[in-house]
Amino acid sequence: DTEVTQTPKHLVMGMTNKKSLKCEQHMGHRAMYWYKQKAKKPPELMFVYSYEKLSINESVPSRFSPECPNSSLLNLHLHALQPEDSALYLCASSQDLGHNQPQHFGDGTRLSIL
Amino acid sequence: GENVEQHPSTLSVQEGDSAVIKCTYSDSASNYFPWYKQELGKGPQLIIDIRSNVGEKKDQRIAVTLNKTAKHFSLHITETQPEDSAVYFCAASKPNTGNQFYFGTGTSLTVIP
Numbered sequence: 001d002t003e004v005t006q007t008p009k010h011l012v013m014g015m016t017n018k019k020s021l022k023c024e025q026h027m028g029h030r031a032m033y034w035y036k037q038k039a040k041k042p043p044e045l046m047f048v049y050s051y052e053k054l055s056i057n058e059s060v061p062s063r064f065s066p067e068c069p070n071s072s073l074l075n076l077h078l079h080a081l082q083p084e085d086s087a088l089y090l091c092a093s094s095q096d097l098g099h100n101q102p103q104h105f106g107d108g109t110r111l112s113i114l
Numbered sequence: 115g116e117n118v119e120q121h122p123s124t125l126s127v128q129e130g131d132s133a134v135i136k137c138t139y140s141d142s143a144s145n146y147f148p149w150y151k152q153e154l155g156k157g158p159q160l161i162i163d164i165r166s167n168v169g170e171k172k173d174q175r176i177a178v179t180l181n182k183t184a185k186h187f188s189l190h191i192t193e194t195q196p197e198d199s200a201v202y203f204c205a206a207s208k209p210n211t212g213n214q215f216y217f218g219t220g221t222s223l224t225v226i227p
Binding site: 006040041042043048050094096097098099103105106108 | 146158159207208209210213222
């Protein structure tokens with residue numbers, strides 16, 4: 001079982017909806033990541049948080065809005081998404097952003113945009 | 115950045131045989147190389163990793179080798195079992211990038227019973 005929990009597992013939404021993806025870890029990690037993964041492709045980095053502050057934004061469109069309320073939680077707020085945003089959204093965590101830190105992934109939220 | 119190439123993209127082996135997946139990287143500054151296994155409907159799971167000060171690491175049926183001179187590293191799975199069937203991703207990481215991982219394109223491994 002993964003130690004990074006993501007909810008919901010599946011989400012179907014229309015292009016005008018607003019929804020949020022949630023991620024939680026209790027490993028005491030201080031770095032958390034959002035990735036987008038299309039079928040048969042590797043994960044693509046979207047955002048990185050370190051000690052609850054946004055550290056990296058990989059030029060992600062503003063219709064994706066991350067939030068880190070505390071060191072255990074990471075949210076991704078979604079608004080006015082496009083059909084091409086349908087994908088598996090993965091959350092990961094690591095001890096911190098120091099080098100050589102393994103990242104631990106959740107099982108993702110499979111998002112479908114109608 | 116860093117460019118990680120992974121081969122083959124698909125691999126089928128008979129149960130009990132060995133499987134080898136190879137990755138090459140472009141930036142000699144990379145010094146951490148994790149391998150992930152992703153089963154259908156699941157997230158990537160770390161199965162083994164290696165740091166550049168080590169040439170080989172083994173964990174039961176799984177081993178990883180690293181050749182820094184040639185800038186390539188390989189995953190070896192011995193005595194394959196049907197539950198080894200999954201997509202495997204290699205990755206490389208280098209200093210001063212905020213622990214960013216550069217992933218390979220993935221290998222879909224099928225173990226035939």
